[in-house]
Amino acid sequence: MADTQNNSVAFVATEVIPESPPPARETGLVKWMRENLFSTIPNGILTILSLYVIYLALAAILPWIFNGVWTTSSLAECREVLQGKTGACFSVLTERWNQLIYGFKYPVEEYWRPNLAFVLLLVAIAPVLFFDLPRKLLMFTAVYPFVAFWLIWGGTIMAPIVAFLGVVAGGVVFQKFGKSTFAIGFFGGILAAFVVWGIGGALIPEGASENALLPAVPSRDLGGFMLNLMLGVTCVSLSIPLGIALALGRQSDMPLIKGICVVFIEFVRGVPLITLLFVASVMLAYFFPPDSTVDLFLRVVIMITMFSAAYIAEVIRGGLAALPKGQYEAADSLGLDYPQAMRLIILPQALKISIPGIVNVAVGLFKDTTLVSVISMFxxxxxxxxxxxxxxxxxxxxxxxxxxAAFLFFVVCYGISQYSQWLERRLATGHK
Incomplete structure (x- = not known):
């Protein structure tokens, strides 16, 4: 019995058995392809057909791109160089790139001005888009529109100063009336800013532009992709606060304010943007004082801003409607008045919910800036x-x-879309 016990073999493992690698079909690229491309027989057939279509498209496009000509001065010379081969004539981009970006009338020696304005734009919007940056940078953000206005248009520095005073006047009106009637204060501020900006040219002394530090450039000389960026950034920046005010006004208990907002939103959403642009080009100047010269760019900005603000108002109204009633009751229980409740509790939540819709309107608005070509803006x-x-x-x-053109618009719109997705993840907009 003793020998049997000494020669027995232990049947309990004293060490952990090493993990075996997963099967090849359950890891890496093979797993991804099996789950996403060939999960079923119909999906596999569709994948093969899609790959074949992609192959046909690339087989036709890639030779056209790689055989492209970049150094000729006309289409005829491109065809001579290609000698019947398939190839693109990219020489038009190298020859006319400055006109495509800046327009054909903007002074060549002044290209540094819009370039500097674009670089400063990136600095100005950084604290707005990425809220981890120091809040002190918002002071430059507030001043940037007037600096960019002076850089791009040039002329006397009195023009941006008068515009700044108009915005300050709007802020004073908002501070004075906003505590009791939020919508009246906001609309009064916007109206004062636009009126002073619009007729500001009449307040500038004659001959002041002759001593200007930067040569004046008329709006008619602006063009190219620079004009699309200017319209897109300006109109999106103005339409978001105006859309918030319209959404709040539509939910107001004051019948007059609610009626004005409802009529405005429904009318603008029922009219094509191209019609509003023709109104801006032909008729809008008659609504300003007779002695004032309202710039076409400003008139177009007003119309595009009104158009996009109506759509943003409906998006934000949907976000407000998505909030439970308990949020409003919580604000009342804390003793907050209407502006405080909107600013601290209601609007932050509603805007988070509305991020996808606002971005959708912003992307559509930026693409719609190409419609200004129908009113002779190049x-x-x-x-x-x-x-x-x-x-x-x-x-x-x-x-x-x-x-x-498609590539430039895609880069901007894709960047906006990716930023919105990052912002949604950062703010955790999903409700579980």
Whole structure:
């Protein structure tokens, strides 16, 4: 019995058995393809067909791109270089890039001004987009619009100063009336700012532009993708606060304020933007004092802002309606008045819910800035359809120019979309 016990083999493991690697089909690229591309027989067939279509598209596009010509001065020279081969004539981009970006009338020696304004724009919007940055940077954000106005348009520095005074006057009106009637205070501030900005040229002494530090550039000389960026940034920045005011006004208990907001929103949403642009070009000047010269750019900004604000108002109204009634009751229980409740409790939550809708309107608005070409403002698409294609050297070049325009708009719109997704994750907008 003793020998049997000494020669027995232990049947309990004293060490952890090493983990075996997962099967090849359950890890890495093979797993992803099996789950996403070939999970079922119909999905596998669709995947194969899609890959075949992609192959056909790339087989036609890639040779056209890689055989492209960049150094000629006309379409005829491009065709001579290609000698019947498939290839793009990218020379139109190298020859006319400055017109596509800045327009054909903006002074070449002044290109540094919009370039500097664009760099300062990135600095100005940084504390707004990324709220971890020091709040002191918002002081530059508040001053930036007037600095950019002076840089791009030039002329006397009195113009941005008068515009700044108009915005300050609007802030005073808001502070004075906003505590009792939020909507009246906000609309009064916006109205005062626009009136002073719009007729500010009449307040500038004659001959002041002759001693200006920067040469004046008329709005008619602005063009290219620079004009699209200016309209997009300006109108989005103005339409968001105006849309908030309209959404709150539509929910107001004051019948007059509610009626005005409802009529405004429903009318603007029922009218095409191109119609409003024609109104801005032809009729809007008659609504200002007769001696004032209201710039076409300002008139277009007013109309596009009104158009997008109506849509943003409905998006924000949906966010307000999504909040439970208990949030309003919680604000009342804390003794907060209406502006405090909106600013501290209601609007932060409603705006978080409304982020996807606001971004959708902003992306659509930026793309709709190309419609200004119908009122003789030479934005990027207007430059392509007008001066570039009208020239004898490049008449017949379409895909290269339109592809370049599509690429620029895609970069901006995709950047806006990715930022909104990051912001949603950061603010944890999902409700579980």
């Amino acid at each position: 934005d990027l698409v207007g430059m392509i359809r007008g001066p570039v294609l009208a020239s004898t050297e490049w008449n017949g070049v379409y895909w290269e120019l339109l592809g370049f």
